[in-house]
Amino acid sequence: MESLSQSLISRLKDYFNAEKMGLVLGEILIETLIAVSILSVFYLFWRIIKWIVGRRLEERFDKTSAAFAEAVIKFTIFAIAIISALGAAGVKTDALLGSLGVLGLTLGFALRDTLSNIVSGILIFLDRPFTINDLVEIDGKYGRIDRITLRTTRVVTNDGKMLAVPNAEIMNKTVTSYTNFPHLRIDVGVTIAVTESIDLARKLLLKLVKDDPDFMQQPLPVVVVTELNDYNVVLELEAWLQDERRHIEKRCEIREKIFRTFTKEGIDMPYETIRIVPRNECVSLADDGKNSMT
Known part of the structure; x- marks a missing residue:
């Protein structure tokens, strides 16, 4: 029993030998420093590539294509950097890459939503429903496309919020894209009383956009009747903008101009109301009695 314990102590002393542990720790430290150095070199290489290639990509392609190409180059460089760093750190990358097949299958089930977003990002790039800086509306959310990544599309709203939409x-x-085509038509509705002249209202509305250089005259702006109600008539001014990016600004501006013009010209713009007329029930009953006696 005593010899067994001495043998065990001897093995532990041999295993935890300060000299051997120093050599092992020294090797690990050196390999770690080499791995960190390789990652740093690749990161510096990426920054240089981004600075040189990024400008040329933007010159030769649109911003969407340039951003997509930049993302592919970035992931390729960092994938090579990680594999090289692991190899320098003593990790057998051949065995690691072989085991990634089984691991990739497992991760594929676990990260199916992420992979779906990546595939969708590639399809968005190929299909081009919108590009960077387009004004779009996605599921009721309006804003400017700031960036398209492989996982999400970044949309900046009018109030400065960043939406990351998968x-x-x-x-x-x-x-809905507001900037995919050169021009955009805005439709502005306005109500007038049934006693007002539709022709006069139409003339005033058309004059507002005719005198504004921000609106196109070809195609011609038109004013159409969209609703006939009990107390009012709904008109709609349809006019094409020179700069489609200003559609919110111009829509608000033309509404204000309509209100000022119609107020100045004395055109009534009512909303539907219910008129309550008081009735004298005593008089009504007396009249009914007289009628019944006769």
Whole structure:
């Protein structure tokens, strides 16, 4: 029993030998420093590539294509950097890459939503329903496309909020683009009383956009009647903008101009109301009695 314990102590002393542990720790430290150095070199290499290639990509392609190409280059460089760093740190990358097949299958089930977003990001790039800086409305959310990544599309709203919309959601929803085509038509509704002249209202509305250089005259702006109600008539001014990016600003501006013009010209713009007329029930009953006697 005593010899067994001495043998065990001897093995522990041999295993925890200060000299051997120093050599092992020294090797680990050196390999770690080499791995960190490799990662740093690749990161510096990426920054240089981004500075050189980024400008040329933007010159030769649109911003959307340039951003997509930049993302592919970035992931490729960092994938090589990680594999090189692991190899320098003593990790057998051949065995690691072989085991990634089984691991990738497991992760595929666990990260199916993320992979779906990545595939959707590639399809968005190929299909081009919108590009960077487009004004869009996605599922009721309006804003400017700031960036398209492989996982999400970044939308900046009018009040400065950043929305990260998963690409898979975008592929399954209706996307409205306000800047995909050179011009945009804005429709502004206005109500006038049934006693007012539709021709006069139409003349005033058309004059507002005719005198404004921000509106196109070809196609011609028109004013149409969209509703005939009991107390009012709903008109709609339809006019095309020179700069589609100003559609919110111009829509608010033209509404204010309509109100001022109609007020100045004395055109009534009512809303539907219910008029309550008081009735003298005593008089009504007396009249009914007389009628019945006769």
